[in-house]
Amino acid sequence: MFAEVLTIGDELLTGNTVDSNSSFIGQKLTERGYWVRRKTTVGDDVGEIKTVVREILRRKPAVLIISGGLGPTHDDVTMVAVAKALGRNPILCEKCLEKVKAFYERLYREGYIDDPNLNEGRRKMAYLPEGAEPLENTEGAAPGAYIEHGGVKIFILPGMPREMKAMLENEVLPRLGKRKFIQRKLLAEVTDESKLAPLLIETLEHFNVRIHSSPKGFGNYIGIIIFGESQEEIEGAKGFMESRGVRFEEGW
Amino acid sequence: MFAEVLTIGDELLTGNTVDSNSSFIGQKLTERGYWVRRKTTVGDDVGEIKTVVREILRRKPAVLIISGGLGPTHDDVTMVAVAKALGRNPILCEKCLEKVKAFYERLYREGYIDDPNLNEGRRKMAYLPEGAEPLENTEGAAPGAYIEHGGVKIFILPGMPREMKAMLENEVLPRLGKRKFIQRKLLAEVTDESKLAPLLIETLEHFNVRIHSSPKGFGNYIGIIIFGESQEEIEGAKGFMESRGVRFEEGW
Numbered sequence: 001m002f003a004e005v006l007t008i009g010d011e012l013l014t015g016n017t018v019d020s021n022s023s024f025i026g027q028k029l030t031e032r033g034y035w036v037r038r039k040t041t042v043g044d045d046v047g048e049i050k051t052v053v054r055e056i057l058r059r060k061p062a063v064l065i066i067s068g069g070l071g072p073t074h075d076d077v078t079m080v081a082v083a084k085a086l087g088r089n090p091i092l093c094e095k096c097l098e099k100v101k102a103f104y105e106r107l108y109r110e111g112y113i114d115d116p117n118l119n120e121g122r123r124k125m126a127y128l129p130e131g132a133e134p135l136e137n138t139e140g141a142a143p144g145a146y147i148e149h150g151g152v153k154i155f156i157l158p159g160m161p162r163e164m165k166a167m168l169e170n171e172v173l174p175r176l177g178k179r180k181f182i183q184r185k186l187l188a189e190v191t192d193e194s195k196l197a198p199l200l201i202e203t204l205e206h207f208n209v210r211i212h213s214s215p216k217g218f219g220n221y222i223g224i225i226i227f228g229e230s231q232e233e234i235e236g237a238k239g240f241m242e243s244r245g246v247r248f249e250e251g252w
Numbered sequence: 253m254f255a256e257v258l259t260i261g262d263e264l265l266t267g268n269t270v271d272s273n274s275s276f277i278g279q280k281l282t283e284r285g286y287w288v289r290r291k292t293t294v295g296d297d298v299g300e301i302k303t304v305v306r307e308i309l310r311r312k313p314a315v316l317i318i319s320g321g322l323g324p325t326h327d328d329v330t331m332v333a334v335a336k337a338l339g340r341n342p343i344l345c346e347k348c349l350e351k352v353k354a355f356y357e358r359l360y361r362e363g364y365i366d367d368p369n370l371n372e373g374r375r376k377m378a379y380l381p382e383g384a385e386p387l388e389n390t391e392g393a394a395p396g397a398y399i400e401h402g403g404v405k406i407f408i409l410p411g412m413p414r415e416m417k418a419m420l421e422n423e424v425l426p427r428l429g430k431r432k433f434i435q436r437k438l439l440a441e442v443t444d445e446s447k448l449a450p451l452l453i454e455t456l457e458h459f460n461v462r463i464h465s466s467p468k469g470f471g472n473y474i475g476i477i478i479f480g481e482s483q484e485e486i487e488g489a490k491g492f493m494e495s496r497g498v499r500f501e502e503g504w
Contacts, residue, residue, distance in 0.1 A: 023268075028267075073465050185268075
């Protein structure tokens with residue numbers, strides 16, 4: 001059961017913003033037992049988004065999580081581009097429009113903005129692809145969207161990390177089932193990675209786990225992450241390596 | 253002239269590591285006038301890497317920069333997977349093997365490791381795809397590789413940020429020409445983004461620039477990045493917005 005993540009934003013491609021969103025999403029999907037197979041990033045361009053969404057759908061992931069601009073400016077094209085990719089019209093969600101309106105009225109009352117009225121940019125945020133279910137944005141104006149299309153569960157989330165994280169926790173994860181997959185981070189006291197390599201291979205042959213290793217400076221420790229579906233499997237793999245002389249410390 | 257970036261690593265997909273490498277690479281490519289059109293991340297899996305490299309080559313970017321595990325362990329499969337994707341055999345680079353040997357001998361002399369000899373994992377690092385030029389790694393053992401294939405300049409760099417950055421600066425950028433493209437980061441004193449939207453569209457119609465905007469909290473500022481090929485074009489766009497009443501502050 002694999003998942004893909006698509007993040008959208010010129011600022012991610014030009015390196016002005018580090019894409020922490022896709023890491024957060026990847027972590028949550030992994031915990032729920034999804035194999036995150038690929039992450040893709042494209043710019044705020046309807047054509048590019050449309051192309052890449054269609055490519056992803058052809059690979060038939062169980063879940064596709066998209067994070068990109070849903071706001072009021074010219075470069076917030078995520079929702080309309082995904083609608084085009086799916087061949088669905090953007091439809092006004094009346095309930096969403098009411099919420100957008102209430103959001104700006106609240107900001108006005110609280111003195112943050114000087115005009116509470118709906119303008120074209122604000123109205124745009126209430127359009128979702130036909131057949132989509134709105135996802136509530138507790139941290140901002142624009143709703144997200146959930147669509148099941150060709151057997152793929154597609155979630156469209158905002159690009160702003162605070163909004164995206166809240167929507168992922170509150171609206172997406174409850175639709176993806178319980179936490180299934182666990183991981184354990186360890187520090188192996190080994191002088192260098194090349195000496196650990198044969199033992200890792202042997203461990204993988206004996207236990208149903210995945211192991212990632214990364215050097216943490218020569219002469220000190222190698223960082224190890226063991227992933228598995230059960231605590232027993234992970235402890236088994238750890239014990240096996242210990243029986244071969246590796247000493248572990250917790251965390252990193 | 254567009255470029256693509258491919259980062260490889262299970263830890264990027266599971267969210268254990270935030271992919272700062274691709275941001276750094278994107279920034280440097282953007283400065284050199286390349287439009288970074290897409291970033292992709294896959295895991296440490298020969299089949300996945302092979303598939304995605306072939307997909308990227310079909311899109312014919314001018315440059316493809318790959319960053320992934322080049323080290324001695326079982327999950328460092330970048331070099332062999334790219335070789336497979338290109339239909340080229342991995343060939344022992346004798347000069348590289350000498351350097352790998354010298355690297356471990358130095359670590360041994362300095363007391364970091366207790367065995368200076370080449371083992372299978374260490375030897376593996378000296379294999380490059382047939383016809384590739386080695387790229388020097390000033391910060392670690394494994395060399396990178398440069399290959400021109402089907403009109404695409406392909407650079408294979410390490411995944412460790414310190415090694416990747418040094419190799420990008422010293423070995424890749426000199427092969428990609430001078431810095432061409434500039435950007436200016438500004439803070440626009442506008443109460444909210446939706447009011448700025450029509451003015452941004454008008455500015456884009458008059459000037460050969462790209463503009464990215466992102467809210468920095470309501471009631472304060474909107475972050476603006478103007479990209480252009482010349483300082484004049486960028487200043488023109490800024491002056492135009494100022495003439496319409498936007499006040500700017502520097503940086504963010």
